Amino acid sequence: MIGRLNHVAIAVPDLEAAAAQYRDGLGAKVGAPQDEPDHGVTVIFIELPNTKIELLYPLGENSPIQGFLDKKPAGGIHHICYEVEDIIAARDHLKSTGARVLGTGEPKIGAHGKPVIFLHPKDFNGALVELEQV
Numbered sequence: 001m002i003g004r005l006n007h008v009a010i011a012v013p014d015l016e017a018a019a020a021q022y023r024d025g026l027g028a029k030v031g032a033p034q035d036e037p038d039h040g041v042t043v044i045f046i047e048l049p050n051t052k053i054e055l056l057y058p059l060g061e062n063s064p065i066q067g068f069l070d071k072k073p074a075g076g077i078h079h080i081c082y083e084v085e086d087i088i089a090a091r092d093h094l095k096s097t098g099a100r101v102l103g104t105g106e107p108k109i110g111a112h113g114k115p116v117i118f119l120h121p122k123d124f125n126g127a128l129v130e131l132e133q134v
């Protein structure tokens with residue numbers, strides 16, 4: 001069921017500073033900031049040869065990453081995103097194993113224009129997991 005690693009997301013306190021560090025310090029290909037109001041975040045994607053890094057910064061009043069940054073003001077790894085071919089089948093199977101799907105339980109359209117869901121970190125070894133249908 002699980003496919004490629006689509007991205008690793010890092011919540012950051014300063015989006016431009018983090019982007020500059022990846023661009024200038026690591027020589028990475030860094031995209032433009034993208035507001036995702038449905039998700040309460042502004043994102044910048046960094047393209048690596050084998051995957052992507054998603055820099056996350058809170059957007060709006062009820063950002064799901066605000067509490068995370070309050071606890072970790074310097075930032076930190078926030079989630080990992082795996083690709084799946086059929087997100088509904090993956091969701092229903094994972095629910096049957098006891099994993100909690102966050103939010104309404106229905107997929108939302110993610111930053112790549114594809115359906116995504118999130119699984120509770122407490123059900124996945126302390127790591128927040130995003131699934132993206134590709």
Ligand SMILES: C[C@@H](C(=O)O)C(=O)SCCNC(=O)CCNC(=O)[C@H](O)C(C)(C)COP(=O)(O)OP(=O)(O)OC[C@H]1O[C@@H](n2cnc3c(N)ncnc32)[C@H](O)[C@@H]1OP(=O)(O)O
Nearest residue numbers: 036039041064067068078102110111112118121126127128
């Ligand atoms: C644009 C899109 C895309 O790529 O396409 C995105 O990625 S959007 C990316 C942003 N969207 C999301 O993250 C949506 C899904 N996330 C959520 O629903 C929420 O952030 C939760 C994961 C439920 C956490 O919510 P909230 O911060 O209110 O909960 P909380 O502070 O009470 O945390 C409950 C417990 O989970 C832990 N916890 C919270 N966030 C965590 C994280 N990212 N990784 C690992 N553990 C985490 C806390 O430390 C706490 O543990 P203790 O009780 O032991 O202290």
Ligand SMILES: [Co+2]
Nearest residue numbers: 009054081130
């Ligand atoms: Co993500």
